Amino acid sequence: MNITIVGLGLIGGSFAMALKELNPKNIYAVDIDEAALCKAENMKIIDKGYTNAEIPLKCSDLVIICLYPKLVKKFIKDNIENFKHKAIITDVTGIKKVMIYEINETLRKDLDFVFGHPMAGREQKGLEYSSKQVFKGANYIITPTERNQEKNVKFIEDVVYGIGFKNITKITPEQHDKIIGFTSQLPHVIAVSLVNSDNLNLNTGKFTGDSYRELTRIAQINSQLWTELFMDNSENLVKEIEIFEKNINAVKNAIINQDNDLLMTLLEKASVKRKGMS
Amino acid sequence: MNITIVGLGLIGGSFAMALKELNPKNIYAVDIDEAALCKAENMKIIDKGYTNAEIPLKCSDLVIICLYPKLVKKFIKDNIENFKHKAIITDVTGIKKVMIYEINETLRKDLDFVFGHPMAGREQKGLEYSSKQVFKGANYIITPTERNQEKNVKFIEDVVYGIGFKNITKITPEQHDKIIGFTSQLPHVIAVSLVNSDNLNLNTGKFTGDSYRELTRIAQINSQLWTELFMDNSENLVKEIEIFEKNINAVKNAIINQDNDLLMTLLEKASVKRKGMS
Numbered sequence: 001m002n003i004t005i006v007g008l009g010l011i012g013g014s015f016a017m018a019l020k021e022l023n024p025k026n027i028y029a030v031d032i033d034e035a036a037l038c039k040a041e042n043m044k045i046i047d048k049g050y051t052n053a054e055i056p057l058k059c060s061d062l063v064i065i066c067l068y069p070k071l072v073k074k075f076i077k078d079n080i081e082n083f084k085h086k087a088i089i090t091d092v093t094g095i096k097k098v099m100i101y102e103i104n105e106t107l108r109k110d111l112d113f114v115f116g117h118p119m120a121g122r123e124q125k126g127l128e129y130s131s132k133q134v135f136k137g138a139n140y141i142i143t144p145t146e147r148n149q150e151k152n153v154k155f156i157e158d159v160v161y162g163i164g165f166k167n168i169t170k171i172t173p174e175q176h177d178k179i180i181g182f183t184s185q186l187p188h189v190i191a192v193s194l195v196n197s198d199n200l201n202l203n204t205g206k207f208t209g210d211s212y213r214e215l216t217r218i219a220q221i222n223s224q225l226w227t228e229l230f231m232d233n234s235e236n237l238v239k240e241i242e243i244f245e246k247n248i249n250a251v252k253n254a255i256i257n258q259d260n261d262l263l264m265t266l267l268e269k270a271s272v273k274r275k276g277m278s
Numbered sequence: 279m280n281i282t283i284v285g286l287g288l289i290g291g292s293f294a295m296a297l298k299e300l301n302p303k304n305i306y307a308v309d310i311d312e313a314a315l316c317k318a319e320n321m322k323i324i325d326k327g328y329t330n331a332e333i334p335l336k337c338s339d340l341v342i343i344c345l346y347p348k349l350v351k352k353f354i355k356d357n358i359e360n361f362k363h364k365a366i367i368t369d370v371t372g373i374k375k376v377m378i379y380e381i382n383e384t385l386r387k388d389l390d391f392v393f394g395h396p397m398a399g400r401e402q403k404g405l406e407y408s409s410k411q412v413f414k415g416a417n418y419i420i421t422p423t424e425r426n427q428e429k430n431v432k433f434i435e436d437v438v439y440g441i442g443f444k445n446i447t448k449i450t451p452e453q454h455d456k457i458i459g460f461t462s463q464l465p466h467v468i469a470v471s472l473v474n475s476d477n478l479n480l481n482t483g484k485f486t487g488d489s490y491r492e493l494t495r496i497a498q499i500n501s502q503l504w505t506e507l508f509m510d511n512s513e514n515l516v517k518e519i520e521i522f523e524k525n526i527n528a529v530k531n532a533i534i535n536q537d538n539d540l541l542m543t544l545l546e547k548a549s550v551k552r553k554g555m556s
Contacts, residue, residue, distance in 0.1 A: 119487040179478060214495060220553050243477065
């Protein structure tokens with residue numbers, strides 16, 4: 001089996017490292033950054049790198065696209081004739097509904113695109129921060145569509161477990177985008193907004209415990225990627241932000257009104273729920 | 279030198295463990311929980327435990343009060359005649375201004391209370407989660423008052439560095455409460471509100487990456503302690519919540535208006551600021 005990874009950034013590089021352990025026949029990589037391809041070859045995490053996708057795609061049974069959302073659609077469109085007959089394609093994109101609709105409209109009939117989302121990453125970007133460790137024990141979401149063949153979905157699941165993920169959940173693209181709006185996008189919006197609220201004009205790092213550092217780690221954000229992700233999921237995300245605004249407002253009002261009982265109830269509710277999270 | 283630790287919970291227990299390494303003559307502990315005292319004696323992190331503070335206080339040169347804010351005031355008042363002549367007292371309380379004012383009003387003239395705040399903790403409570411590791415490399419704030427003798431402030435600083443803290447910053451009680459409203463209390467309000475916004479009715483843990491888990495760890499909150507802390511610092515905290523609400527609202531509006539440039543600017547601003555934090 002030959003595999004092509006398209007986009008050799010943090011996630012693409014981590015896939016290459018993790019897949020290498022499963023001993024596929026060849027791992028190819030496609031990227032516009034020749035230095036990254038060269039580095040990956042030297043690290044022996046890929047067998048060969050290409051700036052032009054045609055050659056590796058024509059012989060690859062599995063293609064893993066690790067590009068920003070808008071580039072995924074463009075890549076598929078530009079390369080629609082280059083894919084091997086009956087190739088399986090998957091992605092790592094953080095939003096699904098709109099993208100799946102657009103891609104499935106232009107997809108060749110013999111190709112099977114099984115859309116996936118590894119719930120794993122880092123605050124850095126680029127191959128130099130790649131690590132197969134980032135996948136160990138993490139969650140994965142697959143959003144099967146009517147076009148998908150069951151055996152191909154099963155195949156992707158086997159690969160995902162094989163590279164170290166712990167849980168795979170299969171849900172619809174609509175469910176995915178709603179859930180991710182809450183569990184991933186909202187935390188990023190919050191972290192960014194918290195850092196932007198810093199008006200101490202001091203060396204903030206001298207006055208922090210773990211809490212501030214943990215809440216703001218992900219504010220070291222890849223602005224371009226997350227702008228795309230937020231905009232493409234705006235309806236769900238705005239709803240989640242507004243639910244959050246209501247909840248923080250409830251805490252604020254309990255404090256303003258010096259309502260000890262209500263404040264304690266709100267804290268206790270969160271504490272019990274968080275302790276119960278697996 | 280004899281030391282008494284009042285309150286043998288997570289922080290008091292951690293102090294006992296860390297202080298033991300500095301080889302003081304005796305470490306005594308005062309708590310209403312006899313089992314905790316007995317456990318600490320068996321662990322050899324204290325020399326003797328007492329449910330009545332009178333005996334240990336009378337021979338202690340340093341008293342470290344690790345109680346909830348309201349109980350600190352009560353403890354001082356109830357034991358004002360029990361402290362050794364010229365004893366140094368310190369605390370670990372997360373709010374300062376109101377407490378310092380109230381305590382200094384009733385404090386015996388020969389006693390020196392150097393108020394402090396270790397920026398270190400855990401989401402659990404109780405002696406069983408104590409660890410001297412929690413202090414290693416952490417920040418400490420001391421809020422000297424006019425009553426304090428310089429040599430006693432210096433003494434507390436030496437102890438604090440001795441048990442593993444990395445930075446000590448000295449600021450006024452007013453500055454402390456404002457800063458802590460932002461760096462500590464606001465993150466806790468946010469974490470609680472985020473968990474309370476979970477209306478997925480799903481096993482949330484299956485759909486999370488590190489971001490949600492990190493942002494909500496501290497939602498496993500000691501409700502009673504933090505209700506006191508929030509209420510006693512309500513003016514500062516409410517201001518910080520409102521600044522945060524403005525900032526999250528700015529992100530929300532950029533998304534609603536599909537203003538890519540503005541959204542990217544807000545993300546980039548946070549990213550640069552957070553990366554620059556020491």
